[in-house]
Amino acid sequence: xxxxxxxxxxxxxxxxxxxxxAIVVDRVRSxxxxxxxxxxxxxxxxxxxxxxxxxxxxPPKPPGSELGQLVLREVALEAIVELRGSEGDRLIGLxxxxxxxxxxxxELLSKSPVKRRHAAEALGEMRSPESADDLLFGVRDPDxxxxxxCARALAELGxxxxxxxxxxxxxxxxxxxxxxxxxxxxxxxxxxxxxxxDALAAGRSIAVRRLAAGVVAELRLxxxxxxxxxxxxxxxxxxxxxxxxxxxxxxxxDAFDDLLALVESPERPWFCRAVAAGAxxxxxxPRxxxxxxxxLEGSGHWMMRDRAAAALAQLGAEGQxxxxxxxxxxIEEVRDLAGVALEAA
Amino acid sequence: MNGYAAxxxxxxxxxxxxxxxxxxxxxxxxxxxxRHVDMANLRRTVRSPxxxxxxxxxxxxNEEAGIIESVSSLxxxxxxxxxxxxxxxxxxxxxxxxxxEGFDMRKVDRPTPPFLEHEEVEGVYVPNGRLNLLLVDKGxxxxxxxxxxxxxxxxxxxxxxxxxxxxxxxxxxxKTAMPFIEDPExxxxxxxxxxxxxxxRIESGRVLEAKLPKKALPMFQVVEYLRAFFGARTGWSAVNxxxxxSGAFGVFRKDAVIAAGGYxxxxxxxxxxxxxxxxxxxxxxxxxxxxxxxxDPVCWTEAPESMGVLRKQRRRWHRGSIExxxxxxxxxxxxxxxxxGVLAMPAVLLFEIFGPMIELSxxxxxxxxxxxxxxxxxxxxxxxAVAVLYGLILSFGSIALEDASFGRHPGxxxxxxxxxxxxxxxxxxxxxxxxxxxEGVWDLVRGGEWGAMERKGLGSPDPVQEQVGLR
Numbered sequence: 001x002x003x004x005x006x007x008x009x010x011x012x013x014x015x016x017x018x019x020x021x022a023i024v025v026d027r028v029r030s031x032x033x034x035x036x037x038x039x040x041x042x043x044x045x046x047x048x049x050x051x052x053x054x055x056x057x058x059p060p061k062p063p064g065s066e067l068g069q070l071v072l073r074e075v076a077l078e079a080i081v082e083l084r085g086s087e088g089d090r091l092i093g094l095x096x097x098x099x100x101x102x103x104x105x106x107e108l109l110s111k112s113p114v115k116r117r118h119a120a121e122a123l124g125e126m127r128s129p130e131s132a133d134d135l136l137f138g139v140r141d142p143d144x145x146x147x148x149x150c151a152r153a154l155a156e157l158g159x160x161x162x163x164x165x166x167x168x169x170x171x172x173x174x175x176x177x178x179x180x181x182x183x184x185x186x187x188x189x190x191x192x193x194x195x196x197x198d199a200l201a202a203g204r205s206i207a208v209r210r211l212a213a214g215v216v217a218e219l220r221l222x223x224x225x226x227x228x229x230x231x232x233x234x235x236x237x238x239x240x241x242x243x244x245x246x247x248x249x250x251x252x253x254d255a256f257d258d259l260l261a262l263v264e265s266p267e268r269p270w271f272c273r274a275v276a277a278g279a280x281x282x283x284x285x286p287r288x289x290x291x292x293x294x295x296l297e298g299s300g301h302w303m304m305r306d307r308a309a310a311a312l313a314q315l316g317a318e319g320q321x322x323x324x325x326x327x328x329x330x331i332e333e334v335r336d337l338a339g340v341a342l343e344a345a
Numbered sequence: 346m347n348g349y350a351a352x353x354x355x356x357x358x359x360x361x362x363x364x365x366x367x368x369x370x371x372x373x374x375x376x377x378x379x380r381h382v383d384m385a386n387l388r389r390t391v392r393s394p395x396x397x398x399x400x401x402x403x404x405x406x407n408e409e410a411g412i413i414e415s416v417s418s419l420x421x422x423x424x425x426x427x428x429x430x431x432x433x434x435x436x437x438x439x440x441x442x443x444x445x446e447g448f449d450m451r452k453v454d455r456p457t458p459p460f461l462e463h464e465e466v467e468g469v470y471v472p473n474g475r476l477n478l479l480l481v482d483k484g485x486x487x488x489x490x491x492x493x494x495x496x497x498x499x500x501x502x503x504x505x506x507x508x509x510x511x512x513x514x515x516x517x518x519x520k521t522a523m524p525f526i527e528d529p530e531x532x533x534x535x536x537x538x539x540x541x542x543x544x545x546r547i548e549s550g551r552v553l554e555a556k557l558p559k560k561a562l563p564m565f566q567v568v569e570y571l572r573a574f575f576g577a578r579t580g581w582s583a584v585n586x587x588x589x590x591s592g593a594f595g596v597f598r599k600d601a602v603i604a605a606g607g608y609x610x611x612x613x614x615x616x617x618x619x620x621x622x623x624x625x626x627x628x629x630x631x632x633x634x635x636x637x638x639x640x641d642p643v644c645w646t647e648a649p650e651s652m653g654v655l656r657k658q659r660r661r662w663h664r665g666s667i668e669x670x671x672x673x674x675x676x677x678x679x680x681x682x683x684x685x686g687v688l689a690m691p692a693v694l695l696f697e698i699f700g701p702m703i704e705l706s707x708x709x710x711x712x713x714x715x716x717x718x719x720x721x722x723x724x725x726x727x728x729x730a731v732a733v734l735y736g737l738i739l740s741f742g743s744i745a746l747e748d749a750s751f752g753r754h755p756g757x758x759x760x761x762x763x764x765x766x767x768x769x770x771x772x773x774x775x776x777x778x779x780x781x782x783x784e785g786v787w788d789l790v791r792g793g794e795w796g797a798m799e800r801k802g803l804g805s806p807d808p809v810q811e812q813v814g815l816r
Contacts, residue, residue, distance in 0.1 A: 001350065005727035012734035019741045020764070026749050027760060034755075081392075114380045145381075179527035182395050218394045302459055336456030343454065 033067070040071045048075060051094060052087045062098040073100060077125050092128050101126065105134040108150070113143035120146060124153030124187075132157055139169045148173045148180040155184055158191030167198045167208075174207035181208060185215045193221050200227045210239050217246035225252040232258045237268065241275045248279025256285050263291050273299070274307040281311025286318035293322040297334055305333060309341035320345055350714070353707040360696055361735050367580035368742045374583035375575070375640060375750045387519055397525050398426035399518060399596065400499030404491035405431055405509040409439040411550075413447040415509055418550025420476060424518040427505075428477040432495045435464070435485025444480050449473045461493040461607035469498065488592070489608035489615035496602060505596045506616075512542060512552055512645040513594065520642035521596045524635070533601040533623055533634045536590030537642035538574050540753075541567045543650065552645050557759050562655060564766045565774045566648040568740055571763070575640060575750075576743035582638035586689035588624070588669075590636070592616035594644035601626070601634075612672065614665015621673045624685040628676075640750065656781045663785030667698055698786075701779035704732070708776070733771045740767035 040063065047060035063069050076095055083091055095101050104126075107119035120138055123131045131153065138150030151169035154162045170184040185208075188195045198204075199212035213231065216224050229252070231243035244262060247255040262268060262276035277295055280288040289312060296308040309326075312319035323345070326338035401419055405412055412431070419429050433441050444450060455469040464484035472478050483494050492506050503525060505518065517537060524532045543558035558564050581587040590597075592615070602608075605622040608615045620636060627634040649655035670677070670693060676686035677694070711728050714720035720728075744763050747753065754760055 001354070002721070002724045002727060004354075005724060005731055008731045009727055009734060012731065012738060016734060016738055016741065019738065019745060023741065023745045023748060023760070023764075026745070027752075027757070030749075030752055031755075177527065178529060179395075182526075183389070183393070186393065186395060214395070306458075333456065333459075336454070339454055340456065 036067055037071055040065075040068050041075065044068070044072050044075050048072075048079060048091070048094075052079070052083065052090050055086070055090070059094050059097055062100075069100070069103070073104075073122060076100065077122060080125050092126055095126060096128055096130055101128045101130050105131050108134050108138045108141075108146075113141075113146050116141060116143065116146040117149045120149035120153050124149065124156045127153075127156050129157060132159070132162070136162060136165060139165050144173055144176055145180070148177055148184060152180075152184045152187050155187035155191060155195075160192055160195065163188065163192055163195035163198060167195065167204075170199060170211070171204050171208040174205055174211055178207065178211060182211045182215065185212050186218070189215045189219045189221060193219070193223060196221060197224055197227060200224060200231070206236050206239060210236075210242055213239060213242035213246055217242065217249045220249050222250045222252070225250050225255065228252070229255050229258055232262060237272050240268070241272045244272065244276045244279045248275075248282035251283055253283055253285060256280070256283060256287070259283070260288060260291055263288075263295060270299075270301045270304050274301075274304045277304065277307040277311045281307075281314040284314055284316070286315045289315050289318040289322045292319070293326065296322075296326055296338065297329060297331070302333065305337050309337040310344070312338075313341040313345035349710055350720075353703065353710065356703050357707075357732065357735070360700065363692060363696065364576070364739055368576050368739065368746075370580035370583045371576055371743075372746055374579050375746055377583075378640060379750055387516065387523075393425065393526070395526065396425045396519075396522060397503050397529065398428075398501040399424065399503040399505050399522060400495070400501040400599075401427055401429050401505045401507060401518070402492055402495035402499065403429060403431045403507060403509050404434055404488050404495065405436060405440050406434045406485070406488075406491075407436050407438045407440060408509045409436075409443050411510060412440055412443055414550045415512075416444070416448070416478070419507075419513065420478065421515065422513060422518050423515045424522070426501070427518065428479060428500060430479045430481065430495045430499050432481045432483060432491040432498075434483060434487065434491040436482075441468075441470075441480065441482050445470060448476060448478055448480075450478075450480055455498070457494075458497040460497050460603045463490045463494040463497065466494065487610055489610045489612075492615075493607040493610075496599060496607060499599060502599055503596055504599050504602065505594070506592060507644065508593045508646065510647060511593045512547060512550055514552070514643045514645075517594070517642040517644060518596075521594075521639055524637045524639065525596070525598070528635070531633050531635050532637060533598050533627065534587075534590050534595065534620060534636040535597075536578070536587070536595045536638045537644055538640055539570060539591050539593050540643055540645050541570060541648045542645035543648050545645065547645070555753065557754065557762055558648070558650075560650055561766075561769075562650055562652065563648040564762070565770050566655075568744075568763060568767050568770055569778075571747055572740055572743040574638070574743075575746045576739055578638040579640050579746075581689060582636070584684050584688070585635050586684035587636045587638055588621050588685060588689050588693060589617040590620050590638070591644075593646045594642075597623075604630075609672070612665060612668040613661045614667075614669045617665060618669040618672055621669050621676070621685070621690070625673055625676055625682060628682045628685075640747075656784070659778060659781040660785035660788055663698075663701075663782040664789050666693060667786065667789055670694060670698070701782040702786075705776070705779050705783070707732075736771055736775065737767060740770065 044063065051057045051060055063072055076091060080088060080091060104119045104123050107115050110116050123135060135150045135154045139147055139154060141147040141150060147169055151166045155166045166184060166188060170181040174181040185196065185199055196212055196216055199208050213228065216228065225247060228243040228246045232240055234240060244259060247259060259276045259279050263273050263280065277292055280292060292308045292312050296305050299305055309323065312322050320342065323338045323342045326334050329335050416429055416431060431444060450470040450472050452468050453471050457466050464486035466481060466483045468482045470480040479498060481494055481498050496504055521535045521537045524535045541558060541563055543563040544556045545552050546554035557567060578587060601623055605619060605626045609618045612618050623636065649658055670690060676682040677690050679686045711720060711725050715722065715725040744767065748760065754763060
């Protein structure tokens with residue numbers, strides 16, 4: 001026992017010493033890096049700001065060191081988010097000229113998937129057309145995160161030619177990386193709205209179609225209302241709910257009958273019917289009042305009642321009359337919700 | 346006597362091996378996190394319309410002194426869409442009056458949603474202006490009860506539970522929401538780092554200068570928190586075995602909390618009980634899920650500076666852990682409940698609940714054996730050295746992980762202070778903590794309350810549903 005303890009003490013002491021050395025070495029390294037960045041950064045920021053602000057200014061000399069180039073990249077990424085119009089174009093032009101874009105495109109072929117992903121993300125922020133070919137190659141990357149980052153960067157370029165590849169990549173990632181795939185579709189929706197139709201199409205996975213329906217709702221892409229209306233008759237309840245929400249966000253009056261049918265379908269789960277009620281309220285057609293009043297009174301489910309009451313408040317006089325009738329309901333919950341909705345109206 | 350010595354030594358080997366594994370998992374997870382999350386991601390999240398809206402729940406009891414400051418700083422959080430729901434839990438002071446006056450609020454008629462039970466609501470208040478703020482004034486029922494009321498009145502699909510005196514960093518919500526954006530269907534819970542605010546310069550609900558505490562007692566707690574968060578919780582998060590997200594700061598999917606029956610008012614460990622309950626509920630519904638810990642977002646909280654208050658806190662925490670395990674004892678060693686049941690809960694039982702008892706008895710045994718001549722001095726000293734050295738490796742390892750990942754103690758003096766206190770911790774603080782934990786066990790045994798039966802939700806028996814469409 002004593003020998004075992006002695007060996008343990010020896011080993012543990014050695015480990016502890018190694019750990020302390022590792023802490024100190026890492027700290028020295030990070031301190032040095034922090035100091036170097038503190039020296040480099042102000043100069044790079046000033047040079048970039050001066051160049052971007054003055055159309056006559058000559059391009060600044062690119063940093064010689066690897067750290068300098070990393071700092072330049074970081075500063076440029078922060079600036080690009082804020083810059084618009086000619087200043088943003090000047091900055092991207094500078095990055096193309098000084099080789100930053102080329103360097104990032106080279107990193108898309110790096111052995112490290114993390115580096116490939118970071119490079120793609122940076123290219124996505126920079127939106128340089130020079131990176132298109134490399135990104136198009138990158139959407140076939142074996143690493144899912146790198147692939148999705150390339151797809152997003154390509155979507156940010158807004159070219160119709162790339163949409164099929166981008167949507168394909170999003171579809172492939174929708175189960176594993178739903179957030180990232182949603183980000184890709186958001187970029188498609190913003191830069192090339194027509195392209196979202198591909199992601200909504202019946203042949204795509206349910207996962208990507210759900211995400212696409214959500215993006216259509218967020219961006220209110222009215223051109224896809226017919227696709228959303230068709231989705232209301234599908235089996236996947238979550239997809240149907242998102243399509244209903246999208247139609248409400250768009251305010252698609254043509255969807256009235258389908259949304260009404262959804263509200264009145266007892267076989268659909270509560271959240272589908274609640275969202276459809278909300279969509280009818282957003283569309284504002286007073287013909288929905290009887291169905292919504294019936295939902296408020298008879299559904300027995302708080303969320304459905306709450307949405308029905310809120311929707312009635314948006315239907316003008318007919319809706320408010322319905323709410324006043326429900327203030328006389330024998331059910332306390334119905335009376336309360338009708339009262340709240342009337343007050344809000 | 347040899348038998349007992351062998352038992353203690355064997356326990357120690359098991360403890361050491363297990364925590365070494367957990368530390369390695371923590372290192373892997375921190376590396377993955379550092380590579381995955383960067384400033385670009387955070388900038389996109391803040392700008393993205395796909396970021397899920399969050400209701401921040403603030404349970405408040407007699408908080409008139411600081412409630413305006415706290416809520417004002419929360420209203421300034423950087424996040425696309427969120428609301429603040431303050432729940433006054435039967436405050437006897439001017440908490441409600443201060444809120445009404447400070448934020449120009451008026452009383453409204455608002456029926457109480459039926460999702461979770463709680464004490465009766467006396468009034469609901471909304472601001473006359475455009476602030477995303479709600480005040481719920483209810484009868485006293487405790488923190489868990491107040492949180493349940495907050496959940497009922499919240500309008501968004503994610504809820505963030507914090508303490509009224511918690512100070513969140515401005516980007517804390519963004520960082521904690523990232524897992525829900527990356528994987529909205531599977532992520533149920535996300536917790537962040539709690540740091541000790543003692544010694545920091547805090548003004549208007551913001552930490553202006555982060556410093557280490559001057560006093561010894563909170564310094565020991567800083568080391569403990571680093572070990573708990575970086576050494577343990579990060580590791581458990583990597584294997585989806587995290588059993589606790591701190592009550593001071595955690596984000597939950599509202600429908601998951603409702604499906605689990607909300608916060609349990611019959612335990613003092615309601616934060617741990619809820620997370621364990623969510624594990625159980627998700628497994629029973631056969632739903633893929635994850636409970637994650639994000640080491641980056643920061644919530645600052647005041648640590649006890651007096652032995653009396655710290656003692657009460659530790660007794661309560663230990664008691665709460667035991668209650669949470671007891672309430673979900675059917676999960677223990679049960680493969681149906683995955684890592685949480687097979688690994689995490691037994692580990693908590695063995696190392697957190699029994700550990701203090703075994704460690705203290707080990708010291709007592711060694712002293713007795715040495716005093717009676719059954720153990721030689723060198724064996725005795727070696728035994729103590731092994732115990733201390735191993736504890737130091739865990740502490741130093743956690744400090745190293747934090748320093749390499751985030752470097753939140755940039756000065757060499759701060760790093761040195763942390764390392765020194767990690768050593769000093771073994772000269773009494775650790776041992777007295779174990780004694781307090783034993784007192785927590787005694788409180789439970791003496792109280793005779795072994796927790797209520799498992800709670801069932803009041804809502805429909807539907808499985809947890811996506812609520813994205815209900816935003």
